[in-house]
Amino acid sequence: MKSNTFNVVNRGFSNIDAGPPDDDPGAPPPPAGAAGGVPETQRPRAKDVARLAGVSTATVSRVINSPLLVEPDTLLAVREAMAKLRYLPHGAARALRSHRSHMVGAVVPSFDYALYARTTSAMQAVLEPKGYSLVLAEHHYDLPSELRVTAQLISHAVDAFFFVGLAHDPTLFALLADYGRPYVLSWGVDPLRQHPSVGFDNRAATYEMTRYLVSLGHRRFGLLSARPEGNDRATERGIGVRSALAQAGLELDERCVRYGPIDLNAAAAMMRELLALDEPPTVVIGTNDVFAVGAMLACREAGVRIPEDLSITGVDNTDLGATQTPGLTSIRTPIVEIGQAAAQHLIARLEGRPVNLFQTLPFELVIRGSTAAPRSSAGIAALARSRTAPTR
Amino acid sequence: MKSNTFNVVNRGFSNIDAGPPDDDPGAPPPPAGAAGGVPETQRPRAKDVARLAGVSTATVSRVINSPLLVEPDTLLAVREAMAKLRYLPHGAARALRSHRSHMVGAVVPSFDYALYARTTSAMQAVLEPKGYSLVLAEHHYDLPSELRVTAQLISHAVDAFFFVGLAHDPTLFALLADYGRPYVLSWGVDPLRQHPSVGFDNRAATYEMTRYLVSLGHRRFGLLSARPEGNDRATERGIGVRSALAQAGLELDERCVRYGPIDLNAAAAMMRELLALDEPPTVVIGTNDVFAVGAMLACREAGVRIPEDLSITGVDNTDLGATQTPGLTSIRTPIVEIGQAAAQHLIARLEGRPVNLFQTLPFELVIRGSTAAPRSSAGIAALARSRTAPTR
DNA sequence: CTGTTAGCGCCTTCAT
DNA sequence: ATGAAGGCGCTAACAG
DSSP, rough: GGGGGSOOOOOOOOOOTTSOOOOOOOOSSSOOOOOOSOOOOOOOOOHHHHHHHHHHHHHHHHHHOOOGGGGGHHHHHHHHHHHHOOOOHHHHHHHHHHOOOOEEEEEEEOOOSSSHHHHHHHHHHHGGGGGGGEEEEOOTOOOHHHHHHHHHHTTOOOEEEEEBSSOOOOOHHHHHTTTTTTTTEEESTTTTSSSSSOOHHHHHHHHHHHHHHHHHHHEEEEEEEEEOTOOHHHHHHHHHHHHHHHHHHOOGGGEEEEOOOSSSHHHHHHHHHHSSSSSSSSSSEEESSHHHHHHHHHHHHHHHEEEEEEEEESSOOHHHHHSSSSSSBBOOOHHHHHHHHHHHOOOOOHHHOOOOEEOOOOOEEOOOOOOOOOOOTTHHHHHHHHHHGOOO | OOOGGOOOOOOOSTTTOOOOOOOSSSSSOOOOTTTOOOOOOOOOHHHHHHHHHTTTTTHHHHHHGGGGGGGGGHHHHHHHHHHHHHHOOHHHHHHHSOOOOEEEEEEOOOOSSHHHHHHHHHHHHHHGTOEEEEEEEEOTOHHHHHHHHHHHHEEEEEEEEEEESSSSOHHHHHHHHHHTEEEEEEEEEETOSSSSSSEEOOOHHHHHHHHHHHHOOOOOOOEEEEOOOOOOOHHHHHHHHHHHHHHOOOOOOOGEEEEEEEEEEHHHHHHHHHHHHSSSSSSSEEEEHHHHHHHHHHHHHHHTTTTOOOEEEOSSSOOOTTTTSSBEEEOOOHHHHHHHHHHHHHHHTTTOOOSSSSSOOOOOOEEEEEOOGGGGGGHHHHHHHHHHGGGG
């Protein structure tokens, strides 16, 4: 849906050869395996395994939870019995008794933007081998919704939580405290050290980017950003831009700033507005790659050349940006590392091991073809460059 | 990591201003809220709510599960008590007693490829309002691993399952049957009607694409695909290409076929091999957009112009492909619709309502700038076009 | 090292 | 329309 707007040509073939509409209400061939409602099968219980192995249920439990306490022979016998019966312990009963479900919840803004999916994937890779499962929820940048889904996950006995961002409803923290659930915030690192967190310095990221652009000679900046309300990443990134400009004796003209949803079309629309200004910026900073690529689309459409007429930068260093022509200058943010570190953090907490409550991970400026000195001020840019060069 | 290889320039700033390494082992300020291991808080139980509302626990249970059976006044009183105590029912206890956890599991190949994340997101959007949570697992295209994580999810009391693809370990189905778990397969529709499934005709998709390319005048085809073992989508898409060619009296030269992981760099490497052939193809079909965009990267690098020198097509119609220059001709696959339909399907099954066990969704050819008639055979292409035109 | 016993928190009959 | 009581399957505590 999103992408269709970029079609160069769309002949609009549709539903070709997709076979006859085969949603037969009845069932010509008898309904398939495991069809009906809930078969309520007689699943094997620990008691069955115990009987088959000639031991007590307690021993079965020990084989599962502390195999070191069990005689090797018994261990083997029990394991054999478990395999024979295809026994899987009843998670709900375990959770009820042991106050541990071995499930970790990740509450993220959205999957439409691939970033969180990658972080989540990194978490899962760490959790799965340890026997933990990952339960997911999205809140679409809506704080009340975040609270609601978190409550649902607590109710589903999730042991520990991962959240994106530092800004959350205070009730959320109250809830987590009430139910004694450990959690990590992520993406940023809590400056007040009130909540465990793992992330990077969002402000420093755009600060460095802006400094680089100033050094190229840019003086008139545009900003395309997510709405900052309840979104500390967006807020911090905006501050980074403004403070770098301030330090260079410049200012961000608020007419060159647009806020909107993280969506290519929306970003393109925002960029069109900037291009229509009397005095458009010579560089546009997107607070992530989606904004930046959306801006590129608008420029292509308008015949604005990148980077000759306009420089564009993003944040996150996604494939989406990296594969554009020209490649998008961006910031590699440690999204995979955040997921890994967060998962390890939570496991450690759950297992009572000590952890670093605050972890700051590095980011990295990645310069590609979408940035260059502004056309109108090539002289200034050269000057600026020659002035910064000795500084390194 | 992936993307860094495409850097046009990478000055390699690294870890700028990320603050001091602040992983203080001790804790200067006293550790933050909900820090330690597992506080084992005294969470409110149904009994507490019952006492506060002056009713029995049975009534509390009814308020939650069948509010219609409860007197409005009592209902209100109980709800008030629940709110006051921030009571959340204990999911594990519920699941143990009621044989229903209200969790649905999605077992997908990977999140690195954004597609599955979007489908999953669509599922979550349907599930959440109904009080279901989504539990996720990845298997990275490894069937034994799929079996393992599924077992883990069954053990975690997941009620129903979503799987990607039609080809699975037979043991998987045995397990699901043993534990009476409903499931849907997805992406394709089971031709043998053995397993409930919702998807589209993968074979027809590439069949149509190939027909279109043949009609442009192409005779020499290349194919970039995921390894077909245990991956029915890849298998079917390959068959679609071959059968369309066969129908046109053509053949797929196996020297023009490369299999590899779904990864931009890998795809670029495969494309380089095709370009190095004595007689390279005039068109390359990627079985998804990642292969196609990877191929584009290799072409740019080699100075091969698209579509003048080579046409390229993908499948999935992702933003990644749509935003390339030129835009990637692709096939819009119904990934969001699959997620929605699958979630609705599973909920219906869990609630004992009747469902369509087999749903075929439409796909759509999206033609953009990456395809054109082959240079060497413009005449033939024109001819072909004029011949097909009256047919529609 | 292994068995016995009790109960986690809730839902579900069965009464009333 | 509401209450009383048993037990879901497992593990923790205690014996032996």
